[in-house]
């Protein structure tokens with residue numbers, strides 16, 4: 001029987017009575033159960049360290065009996081982590097519990113989490129056990145776990161679909177046997193927030209010794225209600241939330257740690273509870289878990305999606321520039337982002353466009369700004385997102401318009417496995433056609449040498465980038481050439497179904513921009 005004066009039991013009682021919500025992270029156990037999310041031991045250690053730094057109270061590091069790798073990972077994390085409690089999962093069997101205890105042996109603070117299903121469906125078909133046998137297993141497993149540690153968590157798998165009277169008996173027996181945390185899982189994400197909160201209240205009202213344990217919840221997201229169910233449970237008296245970074249987990253995942261924590265922080269007026277999470281570490285943890293599992297975060301994912309603090313619509317951008325509170329309920333810095341971003345696209349307005357130009361170092365007069373804005377809108381209609389580079393090109397084009405001293409006329413290139421690449425090029429320079437022939441290390445090199453021969457210059461080629469505008473062998477090649485001279489950098493772009501022609505045109509476009517920039521500062525010729 002549990003000693004109610006034991007420090008763990010006392011802490012449990014205090015937590016249950018107080019406003020501290022224990023954050024139990026199961027990214028490394030339930031999170032890893034997401035198909036395709038397996039992590040190596042080294043990766044699990046990295047995640048555990050970030051969780052510890054973040055202030056997670058309990059890290060469920062794995063299911064030690066599941067495999068040698070899981071055992072080793074839990075064992076390694078138990079050695080390294082000092083601030084958080086390290087927890088291992090086990091079924092209601094002596095072998096599982098002893099294996100978990102062995103893995104957790106070096107931990108400064110350890111918890112054994114043992115579970116068994118209690119719903120009629122799971123008991124009958126999966127476990128093929130009678131309810132009374134399950135009840136006896138609850139007592140046996142918790143008692144065995146208590147031989148290894150004072151910190152024992154017991155879970156009734158499929159708790160939300162369990163008959164209430166039987167659930168109360170199991171919970172009471174688990175606490176009687178020494179469980180200090182009672183976890184009520186919504187294993188299949190079936191619960192509805194008010195119904196789930198009522199279940200927690202009923203447990204509190206019907207289990208005589210419930211004040212000797214912390215009530216925990218573990219909600220799955222099959223109906224997208226995991227976070228709502230978890231928060232409603234806290235309002236009803238639960239004081240531990242089980243969750244995962246980015247909400248990963250079995251099937252549709254678990255309650256997302258970042259969402260429950262930021263909801264409690266942002267709506268502290270309605271949810272006046274404390275937790276130890278350093279929210280500024282959220283982005284770091286999210287990116288690490290995404291990178292390790294290979295699970296991309298959807299752009300509109302709450303808190304950690306790339307769009308969570310990004311604004312594209314003109315009216316929103318205007319509001320944001322005037323007061324961030326108009327469209328942001330959280331500060332991006334509070335989750336570890338440097339600042340919100342104004343994403344330029346077809347819905348953006350003039351205020352945001354002017355601000356973006358300022359950030360990019362342009363100060364345009366009213367007419368030039370209006371002109372650039374129209375061109376920007378035109379481009380945005382054709383392009384999903386307009387990047388900073390597009391805006392630079394657009395404004396540079398405008399500045400350089402009318403100053404096309406050099407024009408592409410024609411190009412013939414010879415190349416192949418047996419021939420030295422050769423370019424025959426004709427350009428028009430200040431209205432006069434000039435031709436050159438050059439050889440090079442490849443057709444592009446030969447073409448660029450021919451340009452230098454016709455129009456000698458010192459500019460350095462910093463970037464040559466080829467992309468495809470469309471797919472297939474008839475795709476247009478989209479070439480970008482970046483030239484730099486005396487600290488001035490310009491990009492020239494061109495598209496053509498012939499990659500070498502696109503390269504020549506892009507080089508000429510960049511050269512024209514450089515000429516314009518050069519003439520603005522020192523009206524001498526660019527030619528050497």
Ligand SMILES: CC(=O)SCCNC(=O)CCNC(=O)[C@H](O)C(C)(C)COP(=O)(O)OP(=O)(O)OC[C@H]1O[C@@H](n2cnc3c(N)ncnc32)[C@H](O)[C@@H]1OP(=O)(O)O
Pocket residue numbers: 030033063065066067090091092093115116117126127128157187250
């Ligand atoms: C809701 C949850 O997320 S629970 C955690 C789920 N996570 C995992 O299952 C991941 C790790 N699991 C594994 O590696 C394996 O399933 C193991 C090592 C645990 C067991 O493997 P195996 O011995 O091959 O059994 P298998 O997985 O096929 O079947 C599970 C067995 O455990 C039994 N079982 C299931 N839950 C429990 C439980 N809580 N307590 C006791 N027995 C249980 C099942 O009834 C079944 O028993 P049976 O073999 O007598 O029919």
Ligand SMILES: CC(C)C(=O)C(=O)O
Pocket residue numbers: 030115155156157158183185186187188218220
């Ligand atoms: C083991 C328990 C807590 C679980 O993962 C579930 O029921 O979903």
